[in-house]
Amino acid sequence: MRRKDDDVDNGRMKKAQDYWRTPRGKEVHGRANKKCYKSEKGQESRRKTDAKRKIYKRELYHKLRKTVLMHYGGNPPICSCCRESRIEFLAINHINGGGTAHRGKIGKGSLYPWLRKNNYPSGYNVLCHNCNMSIGFYGYCPHKKDAGNG
Ligand SMILES: [Zn+2]
Ligand SMILES: [Zn+2]
Numbered sequence: 560m561r562r563k564d565d566d567v568d569n570g571r572m573k574k575a576q577d578y579w580r581t582p583r584g585k586e587v588h589g590r591a592n593k594k595c596y597k598s599e600k601g602q603e604s605r606r607k608t609d610a611k612r613k614i615y616k617r618e619l620y621h622k623l624r625k626t627v628l629m630h631y632g633g634n635p636p637i638c639s640c641c642r643e644s645r646i647e648f649l650a651i652n653h654i655n656g657g658g659t660a661h662r663g664k665i666g667k668g669s670l671y672p673w674l675r676k677n678n679y680p681s682g683y684n685v686l687c688h689n690c691n692m693s694i695g696f697y698g699y700c701p702h703k704k705d706a707g708n709g
Pocket of ligand 1: 686
């Protein structure tokens with residue numbers, strides 16, 4: 560019984576190999592691809608696909624950004640310092656600093672997918688770029704300083 564099965568399998572394998580090894584088919588396929596890449600039409604369609612992919616990627620990124628910001632900054636997310644609520648200004652901040660070192664650990668990719676992948680670890684909050692930059696450069700934010708000094 561086993562032998563019979565083996566024979567059938569071998570037969571199938573042979574047929575499949577013959578099919579893929581047909582030199583004519585291979586050659587035609589390769590040429591067609593090359594032509595497509597070199598022709599103007601091919602480049603045009605490629606450019607269009609790339610543009611579409613770019614937009615799609617951007618939309619996905621914005622969605623993810625919003626999700627992560629909402630997780631750390633509430634719904635709607637706001638800057639934990641000045642309560643800026645326009646999402647374009649907001650970013651994730653590493654509370655204890657060391658964002659750059661951390662970035663090295665995550666690698667080349669963005670912080671947002673990393674945070675989602677790691678189940679939103681603690682130690683981050685939401686700041687707007689103004690507050691974020693100020694804290695990064697000066698170690699404090701003028702908003703807080705004003706409030707502290709009355
Ligand atoms: Zn702010
Ligand atoms: Zn601030």
